[in-house]
Amino acid sequence: MPAAFFDVMSAAASLGCVAAAAKIRILYFVSEVFKMRKYLITMRLSASRAFDGGLLYILSGYLLKSACLFILLMLWRALAQQGADLGGLSLDQLLTYTLLAAIFGEQLNVLTPATTAFWEGAIISRYMRPLPVLAQLMAETVGSWLPGLLLYSVPTLIIAASAGLNPGIAFLANAGTGFPARGLLFLISLLLAMALGFAMDFIFASLVIYVKNASYQAYQIRRAIVSLFSGALIPFTLLPWGMGRVFELLPFGSTASAPLLIFVGTGNPARLICLQIIWNLIFWAAALILFRRSEERLVSYGG
Amino acid sequence: MLNVVRQDIITAGTAVNAARTAVTSAGTAVVPVANAGTAVNLEDVSKVFTQWQRSGKFKDLLRNLVKPEKKVVAALDHVSLKVNNGEFVAYAGANGAGKSTTIKILSGILQPTSGAVTVLGMSPEKSRVELMRRIGVVFGQRTELWWDHPISVSFEWKKTVWNIPAEVYRHQLEMVTELLDLGDLLNTFARELSLGQRMRADLAMMLLHNPELIFLDEPTLGLDVLAKRQMINFLKRINREQGTTIIVTSHDMDDLEEMAQRIVLLSRGQIAFDGSFDELRQLTGNLCRIRLVFQGAGMEAGTGAGAGLQTGAAQSQGRMADLMNGGDGGRSVRLLAANGNSCEYEFDTAEVPVNVMLRQIALLDGIVDIEIRKAPIEQIVAELYTKWRG
Amino acid sequence: MDNIRRLIQLWGISAKLDLLWFLRDTKYCILTILADIAASLSSVTGVFLLAERFGNIGGMSKDQVLFMLGYASIVNGIIALFFSMNNTGWISRPVGRGQMDHKLIQPVPLWMQLLTEGFIPVSGNSLLVCGMAITGYAAGQLGLAPGLLWILLFVMLTICSVAIILGCSYIAGSLAFYAPVAAEEISTTVISLFNDLMIFPIGGLSAVLRMALCTVVPVGLAAWFPASLLLGQNGVPKPDIPGVIILIMTITVAMLAVTSFRKGMKYYAKRGSTRYHNRGHRS
Numbered sequence: 018m019p020a021a022f023f024d025v026m027s028a029a030a031s032l033g034c035v036a037a038a039a040k041i042r043i044l045y046f047v048s049e050v051f052k053m054r055k056y057l058i059t060m061r062l063s064a065s066r067a068f069d070g071g072l073l074y075i076l077s078g079y080l081l082k083s084a085c086l087f088i089l090l091m092l093w094r095a096l097a098q099q100g101a102d103l104g105g106l107s108l109d110q111l112l113t114y115t116l117l118a119a120i121f122g123e124q125l126n127v128l129t130p131a132t133t134a135f136w137e138g139a140i141i142s143r144y145m146r147p148l149p150v151l152a153q154l155m156a157e158t159v160g161s162w163l164p165g166l167l168l169y170s171v172p173t174l175i176i177a178a179s180a181g182l183n184p185g186i187a188f189l190a191n192a193g194t195g196f197p198a199r200g201l202l203f204l205i206s207l208l209l210a211m212a213l214g215f216a217m218d219f220i221f222a223s224l225v226i227y228v229k230n231a232s233y234q235a236y237q238i239r240r241a242i243v244s245l246f247s248g249a250l251i252p253f254t255l256l257p258w259g260m261g262r263v264f265e266l267l268p269f270g271s272t273a274s275a276p277l278l279i280f281v282g283t284g285n286p287a288r289l290i291c292l293q294i295i296w297n298l299i300f301w302a303a304a305l306i307l308f309r310r311s312e313e314r315l316v317s318y319g320g
Numbered sequence: 321m322l323n324v325v326r327q328d329i330i331t332a333g334t335a336v337n338a339a340r341t342a343v344t345s346a347g348t349a350v351v352p353v354a355n356a357g358t359a360v361n362l363e364d365v366s367k368v369f370t371q372w373q374r375s376g377k378f379k380d381l382l383r384n385l386v387k388p389e390k391k392v393v394a395a396l397d398h399v400s401l402k403v404n405n406g407e408f409v410a411y412a413g414a415n416g417a418g419k420s421t422t423i424k425i426l427s428g429i430l431q432p433t434s435g436a437v438t439v440l441g442m443s444p445e446k447s448r449v450e451l452m453r454r455i456g457v458v459f460g461q462r463t464e465l466w467w468d469h470p471i472s473v474s475f476e477w478k479k480t481v482w483n484i485p486a487e488v489y490r491h492q493l494e495m496v497t498e499l500l501d502l503g504d505l506l507n508t509f510a511r512e513l514s515l516g517q518r519m520r521a522d523l524a525m526m527l528l529h530n531p532e533l534i535f536l537d538e539p540t541l542g543l544d545v546l547a548k549r550q551m552i553n554f555l556k557r558i559n560r561e562q563g564t565t566i567i568v569t570s571h572d573m574d575d576l577e578e579m580a581q582r583i584v585l586l587s588r589g590q591i592a593f594d595g596s597f598d599e600l601r602q603l604t605g606n607l608c609r610i611r612l613v614f615q616g617a618g619m620e621a622g623t624g625a626g627a628g629l630q631t632g633a634a635q636s637q638g639r640m641a642d643l644m645n646g647g648d649g650g651r652s653v654r655l656l657a658a659n660g661n662s663c664e665y666e667f668d669t670a671e672v673p674v675n676v677m678l679r680q681i682a683l684l685d686g687i688v689d690i691e692i693r694k695a696p697i698e699q700i701v702a703e704l705y706t707k708w709r710g
Numbered sequence: 711m712d713n714i715r716r717l718i719q720l721w722g723i724s725a726k727l728d729l730l731w732f733l734r735d736t737k738y739c740i741l742t743i744l745a746d747i748a749a750s751l752s753s754v755t756g757v758f759l760l761a762e763r764f765g766n767i768g769g770m771s772k773d774q775v776l777f778m779l780g781y782a783s784i785v786n787g788i789i790a791l792f793f794s795m796n797n798t799g800w801i802s803r804p805v806g807r808g809q810m811d812h813k814l815i816q817p818v819p820l821w822m823q824l825l826t827e828g829f830i831p832v833s834g835n836s837l838l839v840c841g842m843a844i845t846g847y848a849a850g851q852l853g854l855a856p857g858l859l860w861i862l863l864f865v866m867l868t869i870c871s872v873a874i875i876l877g878c879s880y881i882a883g884s885l886a887f888y889a890p891v892a893a894e895e896i897s898t899t900v901i902s903l904f905n906d907l908m909i910f911p912i913g914g915l916s917a918v919l920r921m922a923l924c925t926v927v928p929v930g931l932a933a934w935f936p937a938s939l940l941l942g943q944n945g946v947p948k949p950d951i952p953g954v955i956i957l958i959m960t961i962t963v964a965m966l967a968v969t970s971f972r973k974g975m976k977y978y979a980k981r982g983s984t985r986y987h988n989r990g991h992r993s
Contacts, residue, residue, distance in 0.1 A: 066891065075892050077885060078899045084927050085903050088910070088919075092768075095914035101764045237745040241752035250906070251756045257763035369981060424982060429814045431979040445979070452817035464812065466727065466992045473730055480723040481816055483716075 063160025104254030127214025248274030365435030413586030456531035516547025768911030780845030787838025798828035806894030808983035877963035887974035
């Protein structure tokens with residue numbers, strides 16, 4: 018590895034450090050206000066785990082993800098070039114949709130450490146801390162997103178913009194004069210998608226405990242369902258027979274497709290957000306009930 | 321300071337050795353097993369590891385990504401060790417002393433940074449496959465059992481993978497089932513076993529190919545008293561009756577003393593002691609403990625000789641205290657604990673021979689019971705660890 | 711000859727373990743099969759729906775896309791069948807979790823263990839069966855009349871595709887020797903990359919990109935290129951890349967995988983692993 022590479026990376030790292038340090042200070046200020054320091058330190062530990070292996074190793078995973086994204090973008094471009102009807106989406110919108118799905122990939126398909134903790138028998142340790150179990154799991158998950166956001170999402174956005182694919186500009190163009198409102202709606206929708214993702218993951222974890230050694234199989238089923246029904250990989254508008262309209266109403270659609278459609282400006286924000294709120298209410302109620310019911314089993318099996 | 325009695329325990333086992341030859345011949349080469357000779361030989365072996373350092377501070381995270389900070393640690397530092405066939409050797413040391421590293425080097429899992437290693441006349445690095453047919457390894461923290469299968473299925477798997485001849489397998493299975501009391505466990509799933517049961521099953525599985533040499537890394541860790549006893553008795557038996565060479569690591573010195581004839585103590589990657597347990601005791605003096613039970617009122621520890629002596633028993637206690645404070649026994653007698661009518665003292669037999677001590681005690685009035693025993697090996701070793709740490 | 715006998719013996723014991731597991735717990739077995747079927751169908755459904763919607767994508771008709779998806783399922787099915795248990799296909803997991811010690815204390819060469827330990831012919835066959843069914847259906851729709859040579863070519867190409875995916879998994883997975891925590895799931899990332907991209911017909915991309923996807927990131931060789939070759943034998947236009955590239959790439963990837971894995975093992979023998987986790991080991 019040439020020394021120049023390390024110099025560049027060191028400089029980048031230093032800039033990143035400053036930004037990250039500033040970010041952390043702000044977060045600590047907020048934490049003092051909301052008494053959230055205990056969650057922030059959990060998030061920090063969770064985030065720092067990924068940094069322990071060296072740059073080459075952490076970047077290799079992101080490089081592979083970038084390759085995947087690039088190829089998918091090229092495929093959509095090729096599809097548009099052959100004159101295909103993209104179901105009301107322009108090529109720019111389709112590309113932006115795919116780009117956003119990739120850079121918010123972890124937020125649009127929430128995977129908490131809950132299920133893994135059951136497999137490993139490590140859930141018991143979360144019960145020995147003076148914090149709510151679900152909140153700890155959420156803090157760990159959010160912490161684990163930080164390296165990806167910093168080292169994959171931000172660089173991908175910059176590279177995409179330099180290659181002529183700027184989601185911000187596309188967003189502005191589509192949002193028109195209603196930008197602030199639409200921007201706010203996108204953020205609300207993204208938060209609701211993440212919240213729904215957490216609820217779904219907790220329900221999944223609560224159910225997986227009943228199938229014990231078949232938990233991997235259960236995970237496979239979940240992965241299969243999410244990849245098709247969330248709309249993150251293939252936008253619903255590209256599906257035949259009006260399937261997309263049905264999928265949009267399903268809860269999985271609310272975890273990924275809804276905020277992406279709002280961002281690219283083709284979805285009806287009010288309708289999509291209402292749907293997200295309804296699914297959140299239903300799934301959170303179910304998650305809390307199921308998790309409570311499974312707790313005894315979780316602790317005895319996980320311990 | 322090398323142990324000279326270790327050859328005594330080697331016993332011939334013609335039938336077992338014939339079986340071993342058969343196991344070996346199932347592989348690629350027929351290697352007859354000898355009772356004499358060297359089982360393990362480490363010559364000037366060193367092993368250096370690199371540890372990554374982390375401050376845990378966020379500002380250091382990104383710097384570590386680009387240029388991780390590392391520290392070099394010598395797990396083994398010019399270690400030379402020879403273990404003869406049929407020996408039962410305890411390999412001990414404080415945490416991080418290099419015990420597991422040695423076991424991994426001997427098993428061919430790790431390669432030494434420098435030095436030469438021979439196990440059963442083979443290089444673990446070059447002849448891993450052949451060596452594994454003749455040795456057995458158990459890491460106490462890990463299991464070789466198939467988690468979602470009954471124990472008997474794991475045993476069948478081992479029979480195939482190790483290519484164990486049917487006759488040897490049957491013989492060994494019968495033996496381990498009986499000696500380790502596995503009868504009721506054979507059809508139980510590994511995941512449903514308690515830790516003690518799992519360790520017994522792991523030990524049994526390791527023995528199915530009748531290894532000549534066994535490495536056990538912390539086999540008694542976490543076991544209850546009964547499970548530990550079963551394991552210790554079993555290991556002693558196969559060492560005594562079959563002449564199996566055993567090298568065992570543990571933190572439990574009492575267990576090791578009960579099992580092994582020879583102890584090798586590691587400190588900071590170097591062999592700090594190699595000899596018998598009696599020789600080890602001599603390192604910190606031949607400490608003995610004596611417990612006296614007096615009639616009547618007792619005294620509290622550290623109250624000294626003049627603490628309101630009223631009765632003959634109290635006077636006797638006072639005389640023991642005088643011994644401690646410069647009497648015939650000099651300062652070699654030390655009060656460890658006093659509880660009601662009972663007092664426990666420690667003395668060095670090199671300075672106060674047992675007969676002298678008994679004569680002194682005979683002069684005391686009011687003693688109803690006496691108990692003399694050697695100081696626990698745990699205490700000896702703890703003192704040595706503290707001393708070596710400097 | 712001894713090696714072949716040992717391989718068969720070891721595949722046999724793996725099959726026996728799998729059968730016993732399958733027979734022991736019907737509920738879990740059915741769940742396993744359903745999971746595999748759901749995973750395999752969902753992975754191909756998206757692209758099939760695209761083909762259905764657009765009629766022709768990447769220069770392939772709907773039925774040709776279906777044939778390619780069937781081929782992709784067969785390739786993934788073979789990996790699931792032969793390399794699932796103990797994560798032998800997802801090699802960064804046992805390496806990153808410090809589980810190589812378990813392999814090193816067996817009196818069997820490592821390559822033989824890796825080739826036989828993962829075999830689950832009973833519980834892991836559903837993806838392969840699904841793939842064969844899809845391919846058979848598509849072949850019927852396309853009116854293919856496969857001869858012996860065509861079948862031999864199919865088998866050879868399938869082996870090449872499997873070798874390329876596993877080879878890439880091992881090349882990346884070798885990083886776990888050096889960074890066990892950070893690279894523990896890197897093989898999963900590589901295999902997911904193949905799973906996500908091998909199902910797309912890339913004929914519509916530019917020639918440079920097509921070449922890149924058959925060499926630099928060889929996802930094109932996992933399904934699209936071999937399927938195009940096979941379809942080309944029956945009057946469908948062949949891809950404009952020479953067929954021999956798949957052989958060259960298979961050999962190159964295999965050699966790189968063997969070299970990087972051996973290098974990693976040497977590093978492991980020197981440094982060992984400071985981490986141990988039993989997840990996924992013999993369970």
